Amino acid sequence: AQKVTQAQTEISVVEKEDVTLDCVYETRDTTYYLFWYKQPPSGELVFLIRRNSFDEQNEISGRYSWNFQKSTSSFNFTITASQVVDSAVYFCAQRRYNNNDMRFGAGTRLTVKP
């Protein structure tokens, strides 16, 4: 069965600190997709990244980076030099190939203090 676990319920950091959000997933599939979404207080889920199971290359986009490790079934998200605008709830999600049911973790609430 598919399951996504975000063990960190809440994280609080001071601006300019680096922060890593953890995501662990369970699946028996060989082909699947992993996602990160950001949910600011407005409620809209903002797409950040999609990763294919057959591509373990890490990715960097500005201050954001993602570390995908199939061996540990983890897909962690790091924000470098955090900013107050990064404050939001972040969700990790998984979807099976050619399947429409996207499974979300419970989310991690990140608070960045000035």
Next chain:
Amino acid sequence: ETGVTQSPTHLIKTRGQQVTLRCSSQSGHNTVSWYQQALGQGPQFIFQYYREEENGRGNFPPRFSGLQFPNYSSELNVNALELDDSALYLCASSSGGPADTQYFGPGTRLTVL
């Protein structure tokens, strides 16, 4: 912004009533998915519509139903509302392929009293 719109923004209903939520998909997208997000939880998949047909359903009872129209906009209908139906309802549109990414709208906050 994703181009996905939802209406209304907020809604208050009483137990037993029926509600209809609406979603307009992003231009070029033919697939709409609906999710329920209870307070403090991650979104849960309700169902998906692809080219006006239901294309998969999560663990939700039949009183949750939907429609998709020829312009790919969609409705979510919930009958016999229960208190536990209070949640943020999110609509996501996508291009419909097996590897597509879903882009979400701002959601409708439903409160059932």
